[in-house]
Every structure is written in structure tokens, then in C-alpha cells.
Amino acid sequence: MGLALLLEREAVALAKRLQHVPSLALALWFVGDSQIARDDITKVMATATELRALCEEHGLLYQRAAALILLGWALARTGEVGEGTRQLVEGLGAWNQLGARIYLPHGICLLAESHLVGGRTAEGLECVARALAVAADTGEHWSMARLHQLRAQLLLQMHGPDHESAEAHLHTAISTARAQSARGLELQAATSLARLWGDQGKRTEARGLLAPIYGWFTEGFDTPVLKDAKALLEELQS
Numbered sequence: 360m361g362l363a364l365l366l367e368r369e370a371v372a373l374a375k376r377l378q379h380v381p382s383l384a385l386a387l388w389f390v391g392d393s394q395i396a397r398d399d400i401t402k403v404m405a406t407a408t409e410l411r412a413l414c415e416e417h418g419l420l421y422q423r424a425a426a427l428i429l430l431g432w433a434l435a436r437t438g439e440v441g442e443g444t445r446q447l448v449e450g451l452g453a454w455n456q457l458g459a460r461i462y463l464p465h466g467i468c469l470l471a472e473s474h475l476v477g478g479r480t481a482e483g484l485e486c487v488a489r490a491l492a493v494a495a496d497t498g499e500h501w502s503m504a505r506l507h508q509l510r511a512q513l514l515l516q517m518h519g520p521d522h523e524s525a526e527a528h529l530h531t532a533i534s535t536a537r538a539q540s541a542r543g544l545e546l547q548a549a550t551s552l553a554r555l556w557g558d559q560g561k562r563t564e565a566r567g568l569l570a571p572i573y574g575w576f577t578e579g580f581d582t583p584v585l586k587d588a589k590a591l592l593e594e595l596q597s
Contacts, residue, residue: 361578361579362578363393363579367386367389367390367393370386370389370390371383371386371387371390373386374386380413380417380419381419381422383413384410384413384414384417384419384422385422387406387409387410387413387422387426388410388422388425388426388429390406391403391406391407391410391425391426391429392429392465394406395429395432395469396543396544396584397543397579397582397583397584398547398582398583398584398587399582399583400433400436400437400583403429403430403432403433404430404433404434404437406429407426407429407430407433408430410422410423410425410426410429411423411426411427411430414426420453420457421454421457421459423453424450424451424453424454424457424459425450425454425462425466426450427446427447427449427450427453428446428447428450428451428454428466428469428470429469430443430446430450431443431444431445431446431447431448431449431450431469431470431473432447432469432472432473434446435447435472435473435476435477436472436473436476438476440473440476440477441477443473443476444470444473444474444477447466447469447470447473448470450466451463451466451467451470454466460493460497460499461497461499462499463490463493463497463499464490464491464493464494464497464499464502464506465490465501465502465505467486467487467489467490467493468486468487468490468502468505468506468509470486471483471484471486471487471490471506471509471513472509474486474513475509475512475513475516478516480513480516480517481517483509483513484510484513484514484517487506487509487510487513490502490506491503491506494506500539501539501541503535503539504532504533504535504536504539504541504544504545504548505532505544505547507528507529507531507532507535507548508528508529508532508544508547508548508551510525510528511524511525511526511528511529511532511551512525512551514528515555520555520558520559525555526552526555529548529551529552529555530552532544532548532551533545533548533549533552536548542572542575542576543584545572546572546573546576546584546585546588547584549568549569549572549588550569550584550587550588550591552565552568553565553566553568553569553591553592553595554591556568557591557594557595562595565591565595566592566595566596569588569591569592569595570592572588573585573588573589573592
């Protein structure tokens with residue numbers, strides 16, 4: 360088991376042993392976001408469902424809003440786009456009513472991803488622009504790489520594989536993740552760019568980009584993000 364997965368389990372187990380509800384809610388929230396980073400939709404669904412039930416039982420308003428955001432993302436990714444989007448909007452609305460600004464760029468990013476899944480490209484691009492504006496205002500930049508990758512995916516959905524701006528945003532996503540030492544985000548952005556280059560017939564360049572980034576990893580090979588990268592590398596080598 361990777362260190363991150365071990366620490367996630369230990370955090371939840373410790374909070375349960377302490378029987379301290381706020382600590383458990385915080386642990387589940389952070390675990391859910393880690394699972395989103397690994398694109399582990401099934402586990403996000405379970406974690407967010409547990410978090411929402413806990414918050415509704417004990418009246419934890421901030422954490423309940425976060426639970427709705429996580430659960431909405433997972434529902435949208437499983438094909439329940441309408442219900443997922445509804446819960447995301449409800450969670451973000453509650454977040455705004457509470458006056459919270461921290462975490463907002465990430466939450467809006469997840470809403471934009473639900474629009475991507477649902478083919479609502481214009482709404483997704485609007486969300487990305489709003490998230491980037493909030494991040495610029497608050498200085499909360501940890502979702503920037505994901506936002507640039509998402510903007511590229513939305514542009515490709517709208518315009519097709521030859522859209523130059525999309526490629527530029529993927530380069531920005533890679534460089535941003537690299538500057539933040541966010542290896543998982545760098546791999547995801549590189550996978551997207553390698554897939555785009557592969558679709559354009561630039562298979563050698565695609566392998567040259569993705570292989571060394573994938574090769575950096577020494578664990579986590581059963582996670583969806585690394586499985587996706589490996590499958591693409593095998594496709595590019597065939």
C-alpha cells in the first residue's frame with residue numbers, strides 16, 4: 360500500500376478511536392479529495408456518502424457542503440450528471456452562504472468537470488474562468504494545474520483535436536504541476552497532452568513526453584490515474 364493510502368486510513372481510524380466527530384469529518388473530507396486526485400470515483404462515492412450522513416447527524420454545515428461537492432462530482436462521473444450537478448450546485452451554494460472562500464476554486468473546478476461529462480462545454484468554460492478568477496483573488500493556487508487541464512479538455516470537446524489553445528493550456532498545466540511538485544497532476548496533464556498528440560499522429564513525441572513522467576512513480580500502479588497513463592503508453596507503443 361502506498362504511503363498516502365496508509366495515512367488516509369490511519370487518519371480516519373484515529374478519528375474514530377477518539378470518537379471526535381469534527382476530526383472524523385475533516386479526515387473524511389481530505390480523504391475524499393485525495394481520492395478525487397487519484398480519480399477513484401467509487402471510493403469518493405463511499406467516502407462522501409459517509410461524510411454527508413455524519414454531517415447531517417451532527418449539524419456540521421461546512422463539512423456537509425464539502426460532502427455535497429464531493430458526492431456531486433462522483434455522481435456526475437458515474438453518468439448521473441443531472442443529479443451530480445444538482446448536488447454540486449447545492450454544495451457550492453451552501454459554501455457561499457457560509458461566506459467561505461477557501462476551497463472555492465476547487466469546488467467550482469469539480470462543477471466544471473461535471474459539465475464536461477455532460478457535454479455542457481460553455482457552462483464548463485464559464486466555471487473554469489470563475490474558478491481562476493477566485494484563485495487569483497484569494498491566492499489559493501493548488502487547483503491551477505487541474506483547471507488548465509480541464510479548460511483544455513473543454514476546448515477540445517468544443518473544437519476538436521486541432522485546437523492550438525487547448526495544447527497551450529495542457530503545457531501550462533504540466534509546468535504548473537511541476538512547479539508545485541504535484542506529480543499526480545503532472546501525470547494527468549501529460550497523459551492528456553500525450554493522448555492529444557497521439558490523435559494528431561505524433562506518437563513518438565507523445566511517448567517521449569509521457570514515459571519519463573510515468574517512470575518517476577514507484578507505487579500506486581493500481582490507481583486509475585496510473586492505469587490510464589500505462590494503457591496510453593502501451594497504445595502508443597503498439
